[in-house]
Amino acid sequence: MEKGKKILKAVIITLIIIALIGGGVGYYINYSNQQLVAKVMSVSNLGYEDYESSGTTTGSIKSNKSQSIYLDDDMTLKEVNVKQGDTVKAGDVLLTYESEMLQINVQEKQLQITNTATQIKNKEAELQKFKTMTPVTPKEPEPDTPDNPDTPDDNDDIAGKVENPEKVVAIGTVNAISQSYYGDGSSKNPYRFLCTEDGYVTGELFNTLGGYNDEGEQVNDGKYAVFEIREGDVLTGTKLENTTIDGSMLPYMKKKDKVSVKLLTTMVTEAVIDEPEEEPDNEPEEEPQEEGYTQQDINDKINSINSELRQLNLAQKENQVDLETAQKELDKANVKAEMDGIVVTCGNMDELPSSDRPMIVISDAAGMYVTGTVSEFDYNDLKVGQVISGNTWETGTYFTAKITDISTYPSNSNDNDYYGPGNSNTSYYPFTAYIEDASGLNNGEGADITLKNNEGNKGFYLPKAYVRKDGNTYYCFVRNDEGVLEKRKVSVGQSSDSYYVKIYSGITMDDYVAFPYGDTAKEGVKCEEYSYDMDF
Incomplete structure (x- = not known):
């Protein structure tokens, strides 16, 4: 019994101490707050x-969704296929332009793709031939024969070594896909190109001769080439110019740079001249087989062909892009309806509208739209899908509309018929809202519009x-x-x-x-x- 009383007394004392401490802390906190x-x-x-946030603006009632077709000033109108009042379906051809030249352009692009595909096929066959070729043992060099790569066989009897020399045509612009008429690119048997007197050699070919890849890295020792100019631009003509190029000594150049054949010895780069490219010879170059190829020669040839294939494949991709662009231009010759509707406006061939007026307007039969502008101060409070309301000026008809589009760019002062408060220092952004119940509304009439913002408070x-x-x-x-x-x-x-x-x-x-x-x-x-x- 005495023990229980002692425990109870200890508990009571503990609780009193805790209460005193808590009260002191609370008093201290309250006292501290009172001092702050x-x-x-x-x-x-x-x-x-927010003085500028009026929550109201003005707008204009539009008939409904429509498609306006303006004439293309760069094309010649051929035929108008509809008249005012016609009902059309999406995809119907409304008018057509002259397309003969556009069709020719598409055909030319298709021909370029075919020609390049043929060159790629020939090069792939040539590559396969060298990959399966058995190399010959290299011969010991004759001691009396000077090894001078800068003075290859340069006699004028080269025509006698070429089959059908009369078919060799002088090239105006020698590029990476131009075919040499003779040679394998080695120092003793360099590629030979017959050039016109005003001919040029492209940087693209120099990069190939120099053994450079597309990133400008020299991946092999390069090739040798001779660029000739002969009287009459024929292989049997008297030699007028003859320049040998060691590819390993060439710097990396821009692909579209051009060097005059006459100035090759000084390597003076001319400005890029926009002139038509010579049609490439699709026939694969003939390779001399009398002495065969060593393993090194075969490796060099494989590297060279792979480089040419990369250039051809890149050119083919560019050809594909050109074809797609030409096809799009041709497709524009037939202007089609983008929606079902009624032709409400249609010009005629005898009296074409001015460039700022549509030739054809198609209107949808459902609903109407209201367009207006919202000030920069109300812009962030307006959302797509938000419901707004308004009253027309002429009849006072009340309507509700749902926001379908809000421009992210402010309008110019001449863009719309009706505007907001009209503060010249404030930007206004166009918006469009769809009116599902358009009863009593007239096309083109103005309206006062209420923009419902957060809690109705500015x-x-x-x-x-x-x-x-x-x-x-x-x-x-x-x-x-x-x-x-x-x-x-x-x-x-x-x-x-x-x-x-x-x-x-x-x-x-x-x-x-x-x-x-x-x-x-x-x-x-x-x-x-x-x-x-x-x-x-």
């Missing part, structure tokens, strides 16, 4: 009202620094009627910039708020009014 003073500033001094802007966020809740520290801080929830909208945020509810312009950070940002702290003027 939070500086509060008037919302009206910190922020500003709101005001407050510096973001005075608004804190806790999860999805925004709040401010506000002075209450008792003169101390309280934590108050606020409803916010879009930011006007990186400094201000829009406040819709929770506080007013008459309230005083404190900076929501630091030791004084606590509920119950006494408040002291403060303004920037007090610093001066």
